[in-house]
Amino acid sequence: MELKDFGKNFVFMPDATRGAVRSLTTEQLKETGTEVLVTNTLHLMMNPGEENIKKLGGIKKFMNWDGMVLTDSGGFQVFSLIHSKKWKGTVHENGATFKSPTTGDLYELTPEKSIDMQMAINSDILVTLDDCREAVLERDEAETSVRRTIDWAKRCRKHFDEVYGGTKETGKLLSCVVQGANYLDLRKKCAEELSEIGFDGYNFGGFVVTEGSELVLEEMRAVVENTPKDKFKYAMGVGKPSDIRIVAELGYKVFDTVLVTRNARHGTLYSKDIDGEVLRIKNAEYLLDERPIDSTCDCYTCRNFSRAYVHHMFRVNEMTGLTLATIHNLRYYQNLIGDLNKV
């Protein structure tokens, strides 16, 4: 795939938050059929840091990845770590200021800083810094989130264009994030104003499911309907296989979720052989099950190992179990995406 074609077909991007898909080598990741990965601005900003990653030649050279890279702006981390007070810090009109819980070092993530960092990473597809919040919000909070998200997107656009020369000079794409929580009019307003500024892609931001794990389909539709038809739509954080199939019908082409790899590490594997698509490999029923995880799967794990073996790896706490499980789940997702592209 070439960058200009990004988002024309369905694409699933695993999360390599800190420069690796957990438990996999770059080679193993490539073998799952992955073409694009997501890595994280805020995490890489703290380690190895902007100057160091620049010296190391960017993330692709660093991790020997010859595919594409999308960088998340850090907006979600500002939400999950700072808004929720897991880390000490504040969110303000200029971005977020926070302390590393491990070193105590003070960091500031502004829209401009986020772009600088994403450039240092040498990402292909950048994302504007947004003010991410919960799925359901008080009206005034949602309004603040939308106002800031638009303002920060504007600043990111300006910084990317003026300092780096935009797509023309860099060959990179810049996408934005649409906020608005559960208010359809705010989703619409945010989508329209961001469209007016103009971006290469429009990402559905915030939480994609409610507490009851229901997709927020109306909000997602509002974003698709109020953004340019010829630009890619990225459903950030979507999702379970069944959720991807549903959201794909709305017009979203780009997906990422931590579920696929986290579930793998927690022993929840996907299989077409099982009702509900989910197989919990740690469960006792797989102790002597010599079938592959998924009889229809062509991944390294399914071609070479039984459910019993992967079960055993988990039971005795061998790291290889995590790797085999992650390889399988990722391949399952890439096959799912492949099926969507065939239709």
Place this chain on the structure above:
RNA sequence: GCAGGAAUGGCGGAGUGGUCAAUCGCGGCAGACUGUAAAUCUGCUCCCUACGGGGUUCAUUGGUUCAAAUCCAAUUUCCUGCA
């Protein structure tokens, strides 16, 4: 043989008269996870239960007491010294 010490639920190990069906860890059985502080977290884990409770437990047997895993005696097993 003599002198000390110890025996607790699958395992390790708390508890040393009532609030003890008995802390906790491991193991076991399930579940959760949606732009990753996550190889994490949650629940259950003596028996029965209409989930309100009910029934049997702390090596064995007997005793003291209103009340015993906890105190006493004997027995069995194990550990440590001395012979």
